[in-house]
Amino acid sequence: MxxxxxxxxxxxxxxxxxxxxxxxVDGGLKTVTLKDTGNxxxxxxxxxxxxTPVCDAQTKxxxxxxxxxxxxxxxxxxxxxxxxxxxxxxxxxxxxxxxxSDHKDASFGTNYGxxxxxxxxxxxxxxxxxxxxxxxxxxxxxxxxxxxNYETAFAAARKAGVPAA
Numbered sequence: 001m002x003x004x005x006x007x008x009x010x011x012x013x014x015x016x017x018x019x020x021x022x023x024x025v026d027g028g029l030k031t032v033t034l035k036d037t038g039n040x041x042x043x044x045x046x047x048x049x050x051x052t053p054v055c056d057a058q059t060k061x062x063x064x065x066x067x068x069x070x071x072x073x074x075x076x077x078x079x080x081x082x083x084x085x086x087x088x089x090x091x092x093x094x095x096x097x098x099x100x101s102d103h104k105d106a107s108f109g110t111n112y113g114x115x116x117x118x119x120x121x122x123x124x125x126x127x128x129x130x131x132x133x134x135x136x137x138x139x140x141x142x143x144x145x146x147x148x149n150y151e152t153a154f155a156a157a158r159k160a161g162v163p164a165a
Contacts, residue, residue: 008123009106010113012140019133020111024077024100027086032100039131041072041160043153045097046114046125050080050088054124054145059097061150066096072157077114079103079121113140126153130160 013020021034045062047055055078062074075098078085085099102108102115102122109115114122126148128137137156141148 006119006123006144007117008113008140009115009117010110012113013127013135013138015135015138017135017138019127019129019135022102022108022111023105024102024108025082025104026098026100027082027089029082034133037075037098038073039133041131041157042129043069043072043074043157044112044127044129045074045076045148046108046112046122046127047076047078048116048121048124048144049078050085054147056088056092058124058147059094060092063094063097065150065154069154069157071161073098075100077102077108077122079106079109116144124148128153128156128160136160 019034024032026032045058047058049055050059059076066074077100079102081103082101085101089099106115109122114125116123124141124144126139127135130136137153139148
């Protein structure tokens with residue numbers, strides 16, 4: 001973070017790993033697990049907070065790209081409270097990305113290796129899961145202020161079962 005190393009909790013997932021389960025909270029305060037996300041290709045965009053410029057831009061970018069990725073669900077995970085996620089989405093017209101909060105027990109961050117221990121926020125990462133819940137793409141962004149490689153994530157999603165656009 002700004003050149004200062006931070007400790008991440010949990011394993012570093014690799015392509016071919018089984019996607020770990022998690023317990024997140026949606027905008028209606030309902031618990032959402034891996035199983036609840038369905039059996040289609042999913043892109044999971046992990047961000048520290050919607051109230052930062054890079055996270056804001058990243059989430060808007062995935063919302064724009066969602067229309068070009070039929071058959072793919074895009075999920076944004078952060079420690080932001082569900083109320084803040086809902087407010088932010090409404091303010092910016094973000095309606096194609098599912099917003100899920102890890103604030104309750106940090107199970108996503110712990111299981112996916114994205115929890116920054118001393119700050120209790122998520123690091124920036126992208127995961128693409130196939131229909132069988134296998135990790136087909138994993139990117140842990142080294143500097144939290146940098147953008148992920150969108151194109152490799154989109155390519156992985158297409159290869160995992162999305163028809164070419």
